Amino acid sequence: MKAVVQRSKxxxxxxxxxxxxxxxxGLVVLLGVTQEDTEKDAAYLADKIVNLRIFEDDSEKMNLSLKDLGGALLSISQFTLYGDCRKGRRPNFMKAAKPDKAKALYERFNEFVMDKGVEVQTGVFGAMMDVQLTNDGPVTLIIDSKE
Structure with a gap:
């Protein structure tokens, strides 16, 4: 699984x-799922993201996590994170999981985050979505459960 994590106002x-x-x-998370991903990947990313110390403390150092702040997470499914653009001009999405598997793992990721006491808001899996955010910092990180 791959997540683009953006700190947001x-x-x-x-x-x-x-x-x-x-x-x-809180955090905006764009989440992509591959064919090889399992529930273990979803649990790993949920734990990593909720506890990632990327919010500033009183000394303006990144020492606080989403959980420390009591912030929320906006979770958006994003199969295009696995678009391979190395050949030609049209991305290849062969690495992305099929919709049924991707949806199940996306929903499981959200459940793992909620189990950690964090509020989760979502888009609609598979829908065309308009996402708006005020990126705080800006702080944007990419986390891959396999790396």
Missing amino acids: HASVTVNDEVTGEIDS
């Missing part, structure tokens, strides 16, 4: 002109 996701998820201070 405010973020929302809209599907068909309806807001399906919205957070204030």
